Structure formats: structure tokens, C-alpha cells
Amino acid sequence: SDALLLEGIEKTYNPGRANALRVLGGAALRVEKGEVVGLVAPSGAGKSTLLHIAGLLETPDAGRIRIAGEPADGASDRVRTRLRRDRIGFIYQFHHLLPEFSALENVVLPQLAAGSGSGAAEARARDLLDRVGLSGRLDHRPAELSGGEQQRVAFCRALANAPDLLLADEPTGNLDPGTSDRVFDALLALARETGLGALIATHNLELSRRMDRVVRLEDGVLVPG
Numbered sequence: 001s002d003a004l005l006l007e008g009i010e011k012t013y014n015p016g017r018a019n020a021l022r023v024l025g026g027a028a029l030r031v032e033k034g035e036v037v038g039l040v041a042p043s044g045a046g047k048s049t050l051l052h053i054a055g056l057l058e059t060p061d062a063g064r065i066r067i068a069g070e071p072a073d074g075a076s077d078r079v080r081t082r083l084r085r086d087r088i089g090f091i092y093q094f095h096h097l098l099p100e101f102s103a104l105e106n107v108v109l110p111q112l113a114a115g116s117g118s119g120a121a122e123a124r125a126r127d128l129l130d131r132v133g134l135s136g137r138l139d140h141r142p143a144e145l146s147g148g149e150q151q152r153v154a155f156c157r158a159l160a161n162a163p164d165l166l167l168a169d170e171p172t173g174n175l176d177p178g179t180s181d182r183v184f185d186a187l188l189a190l191a192r193e194t195g196l197g198a199l200i201a202t203h204n205l206e207l208s209r210r211m212d213r214v215v216r217l218e219d220g221v222l223v224p225g
Ligand code: ADP
Pocket: 013, 014, 021, 023, 041, 042, 043, 044, 045, 046, 047, 048, 049, 050
């Protein structure tokens, strides 16, 4: 099955009102396992709306959604919550790390919440943090890390529970080019190794050239980039 399948996704804000705004008009997208797809669009085109719909944070007016093969449109809140927790990893521009916990703990805790044992959770957290060059920062709290380091911890946290699908909104916004490359290399390696599929909104042309594929959001539909 695919990591993500969207078909005929429609979304209008303020429907039936004078200020009605049709943001998505039949958007369709398939992200295969192991595939890293870039999403580019001008500001206001509906990128966040699409990512929120794919992440089951927002409901479309119409359309079909499958996450790792499982139908999510019309699913109960309980099922959507489970899919979000077990199948989807999110990276936002503002990362919301837990301020009172260390980098290591920020990557361990979501795994404990999902039922992993502490030994396995810590081993996985150390591996992920090592892949993005943070082995020397395990005991630092977010306030003791640079913006770019915090972003890298957020990346590891998003992947902590080995999701099938990673959704990211401008994930490398805070990173200098070298670090951004390194995080992207880690993402590509994980996609190849584990079949993780990723949809990454970015304005970074350099980065989008390294993706497997780019789609553009234009007039409410997705077209090849
Ligand atoms: P992008 O992420 O591409 O900048 P968004 O998905 O955030 O675009 O928004 C797309 C359009 O929909 C924008 O014009 C925005 O103002 C509008 N919009 C977003 N959320 C809402 C909302 N809750 N109610 C009404 N309009 C909204």
C-alpha cells in the first residue's frame, strides 16, 4: 500500500457565504512507501490546509484519504487519533518541544506513550539523534539548544514511533545549508531503509531538487512540479 493516498479532496472555507473561499478543488496525490515528495505553492495557495487534511487534523468537504492503506475519510475520531499517533509523524515550523525535558527525553517520551519499552525507546532515540549529528546534545534541554538543533530534535521526535508517513511544513527553515543537507540525508536514508513516505512543503529550491518528486498546488489541484 501507499504511505498516503488523497483523491478528490475539496475544501471551501466559509461555504455559502459572501467570503467563501475554495482552497482545494479535487486535489489528488499518492506518496509511495520510501518516497520523498516535495510540495511547493505560493503563500495562501492552501499548503497548510492540504497538510492538515493529510494529517487528519482537518476534515475535507469531500474526497478519499488513505494512510498506509487504511481509509481515514469518514473514520471515527478514535480511529483518526490512532492513525495520527501510530502512522503519521509531523514536523511544524514551530516545533513545540517539551521545554522541561532533555533532547533524548523529547524523543523517548512519545515512544513510551505509544507503548514501547524504555530500553528500546532509548536505543531508537539515540540512533535517530545520532543520525542528525546530535549525539553530543542528548542531555540538553530545548532552551540550551540552538534553533537548528531544536529543529533536528523535532525531526527525530516526529520519527520516534516509526510512522509510515511524515508530513512537514518548511522543516529546514531554521537550518543553515550544511545542517539542512544533513537532516535531508538522514530523511532519505530512513525512507530507503524503512519505507517511510514523506510529504514536505518547502520554498527551498535546492532542497526540492533533491526530492524524489515535486508537486505544485495550483488553483486547488496538485500538478507535477
Ligand atoms: P498556505 O499554507 O499555502 O499559505 P493555507 O492553507 O494556510 O495556505 O490557506 C489557504 C487560504 O485559505 C488562505 O487564503 C487562507 O487565508 C485561507 N484560510 C486558511 N484557514 C482558514 C480558515 N480557518 N477560515 C477561512 N479561511 C482560511
